[in-house]
Amino acid sequence: MLVHSRKARWAVWAVFLVLFLPLFALPLLVVLGASFATHWSGVLPSHLTTANYRSATRGEALQALTTSLLTAITASLLALTVGTWAALAGAALRKRYRRLLDALFVLPVAVPSVVVGLSVLVAFSQPPMLLNGTRWIVIVAHTVLVTAFAHQSVSAAITRLDPAYEQAAASLGARPSYVLWRVRLPLLLPSLTAAAGLCFALSMGELSATMMLYPPDWTPLPVLVYAATDRGALFTGSAVAVVLMTATLLVLFAVSRVRTRASYR
Amino acid sequence: MAEAVQNARAARGPVRPRGGGHGPDTVRRSRGALLWALPPVALLALFFLYPLALVVRQSFRPDSGGTSLQPYADVFASEAFRHALWTTVWLAGASTAGCLALGFALALVIAFVPFPGAKAVARFIDVYLSFPSFLITLALLFIYGTTGIVGSFQFLTTPWGVLLAEVTYFTPFVMRPLLAAFSQLDTAQLEAASSLGARAPRIVRQVILPEALPALAAGGSLVLVLCLNEFGIVLFTGAKGVTTLPMLVYGKAILESDYPGACVVAVVNVLISVGLYGLYRVVSRRAGA
Amino acid sequence: MGIRFDSVTVAYDGNVVLDSLDLTVGPGEVMALLGPSGSGKTTALRAVAGFVRPASGRVLLGGRDVTDLPPYRRGIGMVVQQYALFPHLRVDDNVAFGLKARRSPKVSRSGIRQRVAEALEMTGMAAYARRHPRELSGGQQQRVAIARALAIRPDVLLLDEPLSALDAQLRSGMLAELARLHRELPDVSMLYVTHDQVEALTLADRIAVMDKARLQACGTPRELYRAPANEFTASFVGNANLLPVTVGAGGVGFAGTELKVDTADAVAGARATLCVRPHLVGLGEGPNRLAGVVREIQWRGATHRLYVEVDGHAVMADVRELKDPPRHGDPVSLHFAPDDAVLLPAGMSHG
Numbered sequence: 001m002l003v004h005s006r007k008a009r010w011a012v013w014a015v016f017l018v019l020f021l022p023l024f025a026l027p028l029l030v031v032l033g034a035s036f037a038t039h040w041s042g043v044l045p046s047h048l049t050t051a052n053y054r055s056a057t058r059g060e061a062l063q064a065l066t067t068s069l070l071t072a073i074t075a076s077l078l079a080l081t082v083g084t085w086a087a088l089a090g091a092a093l094r095k096r097y098r099r100l101l102d103a104l105f106v107l108p109v110a111v112p113s114v115v116v117g118l119s120v121l122v123a124f125s126q127p128p129m130l131l132n133g134t135r136w137i138v139i140v141a142h143t144v145l146v147t148a149f150a151h152q153s154v155s156a157a158i159t160r161l162d163p164a165y166e167q168a169a170a171s172l173g174a175r176p177s178y179v180l181w182r183v184r185l186p187l188l189l190p191s192l193t194a195a196a197g198l199c200f201a202l203s204m205g206e207l208s209a210t211m212m213l214y215p216p217d218w219t220p221l222p223v224l225v226y227a228a229t230d231r232g233a234l235f236t237g238s239a240v241a242v243v244l245m246t247a248t249l250l251v252l253f254a255v256s257r258v259r260t261r262a263s264y265r
Numbered sequence: 266m267a268e269a270v271q272n273a274r275a276a277r278g279p280v281r282p283r284g285g286g287h288g289p290d291t292v293r294r295s296r297g298a299l300l301w302a303l304p305p306v307a308l309l310a311l312f313f314l315y316p317l318a319l320v321v322r323q324s325f326r327p328d329s330g331g332t333s334l335q336p337y338a339d340v341f342a343s344e345a346f347r348h349a350l351w352t353t354v355w356l357a358g359a360s361t362a363g364c365l366a367l368g369f370a371l372a373l374v375i376a377f378v379p380f381p382g383a384k385a386v387a388r389f390i391d392v393y394l395s396f397p398s399f400l401i402t403l404a405l406l407f408i409y410g411t412t413g414i415v416g417s418f419q420f421l422t423t424p425w426g427v428l429l430a431e432v433t434y435f436t437p438f439v440m441r442p443l444l445a446a447f448s449q450l451d452t453a454q455l456e457a458a459s460s461l462g463a464r465a466p467r468i469v470r471q472v473i474l475p476e477a478l479p480a481l482a483a484g485g486s487l488v489l490v491l492c493l494n495e496f497g498i499v500l501f502t503g504a505k506g507v508t509t510l511p512m513l514v515y516g517k518a519i520l521e522s523d524y525p526g527a528c529v530v531a532v533v534n535v536l537i538s539v540g541l542y543g544l545y546r547v548v549s550r551r552a553g554a
Numbered sequence: 555m556g557i558r559f560d561s562v563t564v565a566y567d568g569n570v571v572l573d574s575l576d577l578t579v580g581p582g583e584v585m586a587l588l589g590p591s592g593s594g595k596t597t598a599l600r601a602v603a604g605f606v607r608p609a610s611g612r613v614l615l616g617g618r619d620v621t622d623l624p625p626y627r628r629g630i631g632m633v634v635q636q637y638a639l640f641p642h643l644r645v646d647d648n649v650a651f652g653l654k655a656r657r658s659p660k661v662s663r664s665g666i667r668q669r670v671a672e673a674l675e676m677t678g679m680a681a682y683a684r685r686h687p688r689e690l691s692g693g694q695q696q697r698v699a700i701a702r703a704l705a706i707r708p709d710v711l712l713l714d715e716p717l718s719a720l721d722a723q724l725r726s727g728m729l730a731e732l733a734r735l736h737r738e739l740p741d742v743s744m745l746y747v748t749h750d751q752v753e754a755l756t757l758a759d760r761i762a763v764m765d766k767a768r769l770q771a772c773g774t775p776r777e778l779y780r781a782p783a784n785e786f787t788a789s790f791v792g793n794a795n796l797l798p799v800t801v802g803a804g805g806v807g808f809a810g811t812e813l814k815v816d817t818a819d820a821v822a823g824a825r826a827t828l829c830v831r832p833h834l835v836g837l838g839e840g841p842n843r844l845a846g847v848v849r850e851i852q853w854r855g856a857t858h859r860l861y862v863e864v865d866g867h868a869v870m871a872d873v874r875e876l877k878d879p880p881r882h883g884d885p886v887s888l889h890f891a892p893d894d895a896v897l898l899p900a901g902m903s904h905g
Contacts, residue, residue, distance in 0.1 A: 002377035002455065002465050009378060016374045019367065020386070023433050024393060027404030034407050086305035092298040101302060103546075108313060109487075110542035112494035114511040115320065115531040116313070118518055122323055122528070123316035144313045164638035170625035171603055171632040172652030172706060182655070186642045198395075205397025208496035208511065212519060222397055222497070229501060234406060241400055248395060 028245075035238040052239035061224060061240055065247060068204055068220040071135070072251075075142035076150075076199035082143075083150030084192065088180070091158045102155065108148040117141055117209030135218040141209040146199040153198065157191030158184075190259050197255040204248045221247075317535075324528035336525040346513065346530065353509040354537075356424060357492035360431035364488050365481060367432060368439030373469065375440075376447035377455070387444055390437045401434045402501035424507050430498045435491060439484035446480035447473070486545035493538050510534040555616030555709035556581045556743055557602055562611035564597050572597045573767040574611065581616075581709075584736055584744045586754035588790065589764030598764070599712050599747045604628050615710060626655075631703030635715040637695045639687035645698050646670050646683040652706035673701040676738065677731075693724045700735070713746045717753060729756055751791050755779070763787045779831075781896050788829045788898060795835065795869050797828040798900065806897065809865030813842045815895045825900040830890050832859070835871035837880075840889030844869060848884045862888055 003009045035052050037045030055061060083105070090101040108116060120141045124131035131137040165187060169179045185192075207222040214223055221244045228237035327335045340346050375383045405426065450473065458468045496511040508516070510530055518527035557579040564572040572594040579585040587595040600606045601613055604625035612621045620628050639648050653666045661669065674680040677697040687695055696716060703711060716732075717725045733756070736744065748754055754761045755775045762772045763786070771778060771787040782788035785796055799806035799813070801820040806813050806828060813828070820826055837860070846864035858879055860871045871888055880886050 002373075002459075002468060004459075008465075012374055012378050013380050016371065016378075016380075020371060023367075023436070024389070026408070027401050027433065028393075028396075030404040030407045031400055040407055082305050082308055086302070086309075089298065089302035089305065093302060094298075097299065097302070101306065104306065104309060104314075106542075106546075107539065110490055110535075110539045111317070112496070112511050112514070112531075112534050112538060114494070114496050114514045115317075115535055118514055118527055118531050119316035119320045120312070121518070122319045122524070140312055144309075147309070162636075162638070164634055164636060165640060167603070167605055167625070168632065168634065168638040168702075169640075169651065169655065170605075171628075171630060171712075172655055172702065173626050173629065174651070174655035175626050178655050182651070183640060187640075189642075201395035205395075205399075207397060207399055207500070208494075208515075211496075211500070211515060222399065225399065225403070226500065229403060229406070230503065234403075237403065238407075241403055245396055245400070249392070252395060 031238045031241055034235055035242045038235055040235075052236050053243075055236055056239035056243050060219075061221075061243070064219050064221045064224040064240075065243060067135075067218055068222075068244070069247065069251075071139055071142055071218075071220055072200045072203035074139050075146055075203045076196050078139075078143045079147040079150045079199050080154075080192065080196050083147050083152075083195070084154045084188075086151050087155035087158055088184075090155060102151075105151040106148055108144055109152075113145055113206070113208035114212065116144055117212030120144070120209070121212055132213075133215045135215065137213050137215070138210060138218055138220070141213055142203045142206055145206060145209060146202050149202060150195045150199050153195040154188065154191060157188055161187060193255050193259040197252050197259075200251055200255070201248050204244065204251075320528045320531050323524055324532050325525075327525050328523075336529045340526055340529040340533075345508065349508045349510055349513045349530075350533070352424060352507060353493060353511075353534075356427060356431065356509065357489055357495075359428055360435060360492045361485055361489040363428070363432040364436045364439045365485050368436045368443060368484065369477070369481065371436070372440045372443035372447060373473070376444060376450075377473070390440055390444075393437050394441065397497060398430075398434045398495065399497035399501045401430045402498050405430055406501070422502060422506055426502055427499055427507050430502075431492055431495060434498065435488045438488050438491070439481070442480040442484045443477055446477050450476050482545070482548075486542065490538050490542050493534070493541070510537075556583070557585075557710060557745060558612075558614040558617075559598065559601075560612040560614060562598070562601055562608045562613060564594075564601060564606050565609045571767055572601070572608075575769055577762055577769060577772065579743050579745060581743055582741050584746060584757055584759045586746045586748060586758035586761045587764055588748060588751060588754040588761050589770075590749055590790070593764040594767040595747045595749075595764045596714060599714050599745055602628075602710070602745060603630060603632055603712055629706070629708060630710045630712055631706060631708035632712040633696075633699045633703050633714065633716045635718055637687075637699040637719075639695055639698055639702070641687055643687075644683070645679065645685050645687065645690070646674070648687065648698060649673050649702045649705045651702065656706065669705050669707075673705040674698075676704065676735070677701040692720055693728060696720065696728060697731075700732075704735075704739070709742060711742050711744045713744060715748055716746075718748075718750070725753075729753060732757055755791070761791065763790060765790070782829060782898065785827055785829070785898055788896070793832050793870065793872075795828075795830045795832060796898075797830070797867060797869070799826050799828045799897075800824070801826050801897070809844070809867065811844060813895070814892045815842075815897060816893065817897060820897055827898040827900045829896045829898055830894060832870040833857075833872040834894040835869065835873075835888050835890050837871060837873045837876075837886060837888060839887055840891075842890050842892060842895075844888045846886060846888065848880050848882055848886055851879055851882065853879070860886070862886060864888070 003012055033045045034040055036048050036050065038047040038049055038051070040046065086101060086105055090098045093101060120137060121132065123129075124137055124140070131140060161184065165183055166179050169183045174182065205222060206220070207226065210220055210223055211226070214220065221240060225237050225240045225244065228234070228240060324336055325332050325334065327333060329335070375387055409426065454472055455468060458472050463471070494511060495509070496515065499507055499509050499512050500515075511534065513530045514527050514534065517523045517530060559575045559577040561574040561576055562572060563570065563574050575594070575598055577585075577598075587598055589595045597606060601608055602615075604620070604623060608621060612619050614620065615628065615630070640651065643651065649670045650666050653661055653669060670683075671680065674683055677700050679694065679697045679701055682690060682694060682698070687698065690698065700716075717728050720728060736742070736757070746754070746757060758775060760772060760774055761778055763770045763778065765786050771783045775791075778787055778791045782791060782794070788794040788796060797808050799808045801817055801822050801824045802812065803822055804814065804817065806815055806817065806826065808828065815828065844862075844864045846862040846869065848860060849863045849868065850861040852859040853875075856875055857872050858874075858876050860873065860880070862869045862871060869888060
């Protein structure tokens with residue numbers, strides 16, 4: 001323990017709370033509070049209601065929720081497949097090539113998402129691959145954006161994997177493909193689910209590239225939140241945002257349940 | 266994104282040499298391994314590199330036809346672009362500095378002056394990282410907006426509002442790798458230092474800070490790049506006065522349909538971000554981080 | 555099926571870690587590779603397993619050149635220091651892993667079950683078949699690792715420091731178990747890598763002593779102990795007093811004293827090293843007497859270890875527990891029988 005005197009400790013904690021609560025807890029509480037209100041000009045929201053949720057869970061909003069879930073699930077699964085494949089292939093490469101591969105796959109993190117959106121828009125608005133106006137252009141952009149994260153976390157997990165397991169399996173007569181399916185992938189399972197959860201959360205909240213790309217019949221939740229805020233419907237927007245957070249958390253929770261079971265085995 | 270921070274840290278830890286080092290084993294890794302790496306690279310090339318190349322090409326093709334540097338000249342000449350460039354850079358710099366200072370202080374308390382519930386706070390930070398950035402601006406709209414709690418003053422439409430939102434949203438990105446680094450710090454070191462009579466500020470400066478530097482560098486550089494690229498926070502303030510490069514890309518492409526112009530701004534934005542990120546990766550590898 | 559190293563050289567990035575090793579392990583023989591860390595012993599084992607590829611030379615298993623075969627086609631069993639049990643599989647699935655991976659048409663499903671049961675029975679782990687590895691103690695995990703390696707009925711078993719993760723008491727128990735397994739499976743050749751001389755002396759039919767990437771000596775434990783070929787072997791296989799001497803006629807000169815030892819093929823006047831095991835050094839008067847001063851005395855229960863300074867050289871003597879031990883600084887006499895000393899060529903440093 002760094003601070004020994006009792007008084008100093010309380011002082012430190014007080015400063016911590018003063019910084020932490022308004023900065024991090026308050027915003028979430030405000031959005032939550034606003035989602036149950038129609039008016040907020042005092043300290044507390046007023047005219048409490050659940051009407052915001054009635055409109056946030058049906059019609060347009062419900063469709064946006066489905067859209068977001070489908071996009072996020074598809075994009076995370078695609079990204080996980082490509083990212084894991086790249087990470088596994090990279091682990092077998094020589095150092096020079098591996099670095100090149102890592103650099104290539106980390107690039108989408110550094111490139112602004114808006115630019116990823118723009119580039120996908122430019123590339124797929126023309127033949128031979130005309131995706132503009134379809135849901136696939138959104139899914140492609142999301143996949144590109146989250147693949148980098150999937151690749152990074154899986155390749156970090158592969159580096160941590162003790163080569164003794166693979167070698168024990170090989171000495172027992174298992175060919176590389178058998179080792180991959182029966183040893184390496186099962187051992188990587190916790191990291192794979194963690195990566196999937198991360199990709200899913202990122203895709204659920206993706207706004208920048210989506211704003212450039214979304215067709216009218218494929219509007220994800222963040223776009224809807226923005227649309228509501230933009231026309232001044234802040235309280236409805238908050239309710240939609242809470243639905244977005246809840247959906248994300250529920251899926252993350254489910255994924256972490258799978259992970260605990262996977263690592264317990 | 267959180268994971269990226271953590272990985273930057275994990276890469277520091279003791280990493281087992283793979284399969285007996287880079288000696289005789291590598292001989293067997295033949296062309297087969299390269300072939301296996303081909304499919305994902307091809308996909309990345311098709312859906313990421315090729316579109317990016319098209320953006321670069323488009324930036325040299327003004328609407329009037331032909332290939333020229335005209336779009337660059339036009340964009341660089343415009344007041345709006347220069348203003349956006351400056352706003353983006355100083356906002357990102359200031360936000361990163363704010364996140365580093367705040368994140369270091371908060372992580373220090375959680376790790377070394379633990380209180381009941383400190384663990385829950387650490388977990389809360391993980392959850393926080395999985396929310397989209399625009400939620401923060403949405404909340405700030407209620408607090409500082411025109412009809413808000415604090416009252417009707419235009420704080421949010423100034424760069425300071427964006428700065429507050431960015432510091433709020435990105436601080437946990439610094440805290441997470443720091444907490445991971447602190448958890449590896451040997452408490453015996455701290456006890457030894459304090460038994461030798463060192464006071465808290467001195468311990469922080471001479472024992473904790475050096476240990477935390479790689480994590481700070483990793484978190485800080487990531488936050489810098491993310492701030493340079495941040496879009497949602499700025500979009501949600503609805504402020505006309507605060508325009509950053511990503512906003513300019515969006516505005517030019519979607520609102521003005523000026524694709525060559527949008528592509529020029531995009532190229533500049535990519536160069537800055539990728540340049541900084543690349544610099545960080547080179548520096549951190551040199552430093553053995 | 556025997557193992558043969560045919561001048562095997564292994565290098566990492568130009569660093570030679572195994573220097574032209576020539577060694578043959580006969581069918582059913584237990585060969586210990588004994589040496590300090592970095593001596594190349596583990597590299598030699600990994601070359602047999604197929605995890606390192608020799609820069610030159612060949613590895614033969616039962617007369618077949620396997621140098622270019624990948625590990626999974628070599629058909630060897632291997633047990634490593636950290637066991638490397640698959641944490642996501644239960645004990646019986648771990649043991650069945652090799653049988654399932656090979657998909658041998660000769661072994662049916664019930665055959666696999668039977669072989670797993672057999673292997674677990676043999677290592678005394680039958681009661682733990684449905685446990686996960688993390689639910690087992692270190693010693694139990696070790697048994698499962700051995701069962702897993704034996705289930706594929708290998709002709710060659712490689713053991714890489716298999717006991718070094720266990721505490722001292724478990725270690726001696728497992729040592730007895732391994733000796734029993736060897737008696738029950740007399741046809742399996744074993745290559746046993748260790749840095750512990752007790753393990754090597756207890757278990758091995760022959761010991762190959764390695765140091766600095768080279769084979770230093772190879773022989774039965776008795777040969778190596780009684781008549782080591784060089785200073786390194788003498789000091790690494792058991793304790794040894796290594797005294798610098800000058801060869802004379804029918805004896806050697808040490809610290810101005812004439813000592814009677816066998817100088818069979820040494821040239822008179824040459825410098826040499828005399829190796830005497832501490833427990834063969836007696837306290838008091840006798841043949842080959844050395845006079846010195848006690849510098850340190852350690853009581854080890856059944857024995858006393860004396861460090862006696864003889865003309866600037868420390869000489870160790872392990873004697874049966876003394877009723878009235880000499881004290882620090884006391885002058886004492888030591889002696890040893892002429893046929894208990896071995897004359898070694900000088901100049902090779904030890905350690």
